[in-house]
Amino acid sequence: MVIALAVISLAALGVGWTASNRSTALQQSLSAQNQQFKQNDDVMSQRLAKAEDVNAQLQGELSVVTDKLKLNETEVSRARSQTKQIKEADAKQLTELQSNVNGQLATKASVDDVNKIGTDVTGVKTDLDATKNSLNMTRGEFGTLIAKNHDEVQELRRLGERDYYEFTINKKDQREKVGDMMVELRGVNQKKNLYTVAIYVDDGRYEKKNRSANEPIYFFTHGSRAPVEFTVNQISKDKITGYLSVPKVASQHAQAGN
Numbered sequence: 001m002v003i004a005l006a007v008i009s010l011a012a013l014g015v016g017w018t019a020s021n022r023s024t025a026l027q028q029s030l031s032a033q034n035q036q037f038k039q040n041d042d043v044m045s046q047r048l049a050k051a052e053d054v055n056a057q058l059q060g061e062l063s064v065v066t067d068k069l070k071l072n073e074t075e076v077s078r079a080r081s082q083t084k085q086i087k088e089a090d091a092k093q094l095t096e097l098q099s100n101v102n103g104q105l106a107t108k109a110s111v112d113d114v115n116k117i118g119t120d121v122t123g124v125k126t127d128l129d130a131t132k133n134s135l136n137m138t139r140g141e142f143g144t145l146i147a148k149n150h151d152e153v154q155e156l157r158r159l160g161e162r163d164y165y166e167f168t169i170n171k172k173d174q175r176e177k178v179g180d181m182m183v184e185l186r187g188v189n190q191k192k193n194l195y196t197v198a199i200y201v202d203d204g205r206y207e208k209k210n211r212s213a214n215e216p217i218y219f220f221t222h223g224s225r226a227p228v229e230f231t232v233n234q235i236s237k238d239k240i241t242g243y244l245s246v247p248k249v250a251s252q253h254a255q256a257g258n
Contacts, residue, residue, distance in 0.1 A: 035244065140216045142227045148214050149233055153243050163246045170239040174198065179244045181219075183230075188238055195235050216245075 137145040137152060146151040150166065157164050163181040175182045182200040186207065189195070196209045202217060208217050213235050217229040226247035234241040 044063040049110060138214070140218070140229065142218060142229075144216070144227070144229055145234070146214060146216055147243065154246070159257060162246070163248060165246070166242070167244065168239070168241045172238050178230075179246060181244075185238070185240060188240070190235060190237055193235050195232060195240050197240070200228065 079136045095135050137147065137156075140146050144162075147156050153164050153166060156162070167176070167178045167183070169183060169185045171180075172187065173187050175184045177183075184198040184200070186196040186198055186209075189210070193213055194210045195213075196207065196211070198205055199217075199219075200206075205231055211217065211232065212230055215231070217230040218225075219230070228247070229245040231245070232240045232241070233240035
């Protein structure tokens with residue numbers, strides 16, 4: 001009986017010792033886990049704090065960049081405003097300078113200069129009027145302008161494209177020199193306003209019968225396509241008046257054409 005109690009006591013002691021060891025081991029394990037959790041928490045706290053510092057630094061740098069951009073925009077706006085003011089000032093100065101120069105020139109202009117300018121303007125106007133009038137003249141088959149009187153011949157002469165020789169023949173059957181050719185009045189029909197002439201060119205005689213006033217007769221120089229033009233403007237009793245038109249580049253001797 002005593003032995004059995006002893007055995008039971010020993011068994012109880014063994015169980016208690018084992019339970020105590022397990023309790024101690026469990027406490028140690030829990031303590032180690034708590035320590036590990038604390039270390040992890042400290043690491044996370046450090047990382048979070050570092051992240052907050054980096055974020056704060058980035059925010060500061062962003063603020064600086066934004067301020068610089070605003071400053072640049074202000075400077076650009078200021079520069080544009082200054083450029084506009086400079087351009088306006090330069091334009092104003094240029095206008096004032098031109099006004100001053102024009103005023104000085106007007107003051108220094110003499111009466112003779114003014115008269116000369118007036119004469120030049122009159123001359124230009126006369127030339128323009130002559131050219132305008134010439135456009136209203138009739139053109140012949142070769143494109144030359146046909147003058148109908150002395151004034152129109154003068155206008156054509158001003159153009160300077162051809163040489164003009166005016167003539168009056170008041171005798172029949174008698175040769176008269178017109179330019180570099182000879183002309184003989186053969187007959188006049190005053191009622192029908194017609195005339196007949198003989199023209200002597202390059203040792204040849206060419207008779208042109210029953211020609212009307214302002215109807216040109218054309219001749220051509222040797223080797224040239226530019227026509228010589230014989231035109232009678234007025235027909236009266238045994239008398240004709242007109243002109244001979246010769247191109248400047250043509251020879252003064254002509255060959256009769258049809």
